[in-house]
Amino acid sequence: MRFKWFYPGVSILIFATLYIAMTMTFSPSSFRILVAIVTGLLSYSIMLTLILISIRPKSIEKKVGLTELYEIHGWMAMVIPIAILLHVIIFWSGLESILAFDLSPTSITGYIGVLLLVIVMVTGIFSLSQTFIKQSKRLMKRKSKQKNRYLNLWLHRLSIFSVIAIYLHISNVGFVSDNQLFMTLLTVYTGLTLGAYIVKKIHNLMLPKYQVARIEKITPGVHEIELEPVKGKTMDIEPGQFAFFRFVDSDVTREPHPFSFSASSRTKEGNLTVMIQEDGDFTKTLGQVKVGDKVTIEGPYGNFYPESVQQSNKPMVLFSGGIGVTPSLGVLEAEVKKNSNRRIAFIWGVGFEKDLNDKEIIERLAHENENFTFHVIFSGEEVAGYPHGFVDDAFIKSQGLEEMYEKATWHICGPAPMLDAARGLLEANDVSEEQTFIEEFAF
Ligand SMILES: Cc1cc2nc3c(=O)[nH]c(=O)nc-3n(C[C@H](O)[C@H](O)[C@H](O)COP(=O)(O)OP(=O)(O)OC[C@H]3O[C@@H](n4cnc5c(N)ncnc54)[C@H](O)[C@@H]3O)c2cc1C
Structure with a gap:
């Protein structure tokens, strides 16, 4: 849980150190200027952090989860337009000067940076980030079009050029360019972020x-x-x-x-x-x-089957919806390979009988291992010998699995509506967050 604050913490650290360094040689003359400086530095700090998130470092991802990381990315990105708007309004150098091409290097780089940022934000909010798009069926449909995804991904990468333009913008501001500590910090933070991004891209060329x-x-x-x-x-x-x-x-x-x-x-x-x-x-x-x-x-x-669970002998529920069975099959194989005698309940909610792959194999495993049980329920059609409906409390009780609420770790994977229902089911039955491991098949 506390790792969710890692990246917001990084932004605050970048912002705070830059701000402190700046105030060593400059103090804002009014509240207006203070707001302008805070909003400018805050948005730049968040921009750098968002690039660091996009690198998907495995060590952090393992603790937070990639879906959650993308969500954090989405929420943090929301601060930028508000902050930039305030910054630009306060430091507005006037439409007239733009029309007359009478702009300083600070203004030119600032406006280029903001223009690129607007493109990055529009592609992120309306085309890439699940956080906002899932509220609208129309946007979801647009997102699923491969051509749109491709184009928007490339446009979203303009964030790198936006960072460079805004770095130049800040470096050209008179009262900071003479501040050596500030400039060193700014250059180190920007260099490390862009360096990490480039290393990741090179690493991607050498993937297994x-x-x-x-x-x-x-x-x-x-x-x-x-x-x-x-x-x-x-x-x-x-x-x-x-x-x-x-x-x-x-x-x-x-x-x-x-x-x-x-x-x-x-x-x-x-x-x-x-x-x-x-x-x-x-x-x-x-x-x-x-x-x-x-x-x-x-x-x-991913952390669907973490080390703590691998090493314990606690009962386990592998609860899948449709194609969400894929990680559960991997976990089940690992448990079988190590001749585990832990209690495992394999619950699978499926639409139709034709969608059920490897049923015989799982049934045979359940038959051969008394600690393992297999529970299938069909939602799309009545199938002889199987219950019909969704996995709910009544189903859990009908299968004699109610004691698993208290005793087991729950590993759940499937489509979004099923995950929402599963979260509700576990919450209603006091299954703690520490007992629950969810893999969502969407970002
Ligand atoms: C962690 C995770 C594990 C998954 N494991 C499996 C699995 O084992 N088996 C399986 O069948 N499916 C799995 N999926 C889902 C699979 O990734 C999507 O169904 C597939 O990418 C859809 O691509 P599409 O272009 O055919 O479908 P579309 O209709 O174009 O997309 C359907 C949805 O998939 C998402 N999507 C599309 N392209 C991408 C992309 N490049 N990166 C991220 N999301 C994208 C979008 O949210 C979109 O709304 C998994 C998804 C995630 C996030």
Whole structure:
């Protein structure tokens, strides 16, 4: 929980040190000027922090979660337009001077920085950030169009040029350019941020390469892809984690997409498995992927099955909705491999019988291990021998799982409405946050 404050803390630290350094040689002559300086420095500090978030450092992600990180990114970004607006209004140098091209380097770089920032914000708020877009069906539809996503991602990267322009803008302000401490801090913070961004981009060029060893449809809408390492360089992953996959030489786009590592009895030891549901523009083209096609993998990310759970013997509920079963299959395989005797309840809410992959394998596991039980419920159709509906308290009780509320860790993955319902169910039954691990298939 406290790690959620890490990045806002970074912004405050950058802001506070810059402000203190500035006041060593300059004191604001009025409250207006104080507000202008605070808003300017605060927005720059947040801009640097947002770039640091976009680098997705694994150590922080593990503690906060990538979905939450993107949410924090969205909320922090909201401060910038308000702060910039105040800053620009107070330091407004006038439309006349713009029209007369009579601008100082400070103003020119400032306006370029703000113009780029507006583009970055518009693409972020209306096209990339799930936080705001999920409120509108129209925006969600736009976001899912691959062409829009691609263009907006590139436009969003203008944030780097905006940072450079605003750095130049601040450096040209008379009363700070002579302040050596301030300029050193400003340059170090900006240099470190841009440096980290460049290192990340270079690192992305050297990602572990895998190739498709097998691709098959395991249900009418789900492709199972087995990946084998090229040149033996493999990736260390923990069960239940996910990564960004980029098909680099297929007839599908090269945009990286997030998928969870899963498990399959059809996959050879040492290879990786992903199961991908045909959902939209990109996933519907996966039929064009061929054996031998190369894939780069950036990650792994996620904390669905953390070390504390791996090492304990506490009961565990793997609760999936539809294709959200993928990380749970990975976790189940890990538990089977270590001959675990912990109590595991595998709950799977599925729409239709045709969507149920690997049912026989999971049923056999449940049959062979008395500590493991398998609970399927169909919401889209009545299937003989299975309950019909959604996973709710009545279902949990009907399966004799109510004691799991208190005793077990809950690992939940599925579509957003199912996750909302699951959160409500656990809250109503006093399942603590520490017992709950949620993977959301959307950013
Ligand atoms: C952590 C995580 C793990 C996932 N694991 C799996 C899995 O194991 N199996 C599976 O079938 N699906 C998984 N997904 C969902 C999968 O990433 C999306 O269904 C897929 O990217 C949709 O792409 P599309 O262009 O076909 O669909 P679209 O209809 O274009 O997009 C559907 C939604 O997916 C999201 N999306 C699209 N492209 C991207 C992208 N490049 N990066 C991030 N989000 C994007 C958008 O929110 C969009 O609204 C996972 C998602 C996340 C976040």
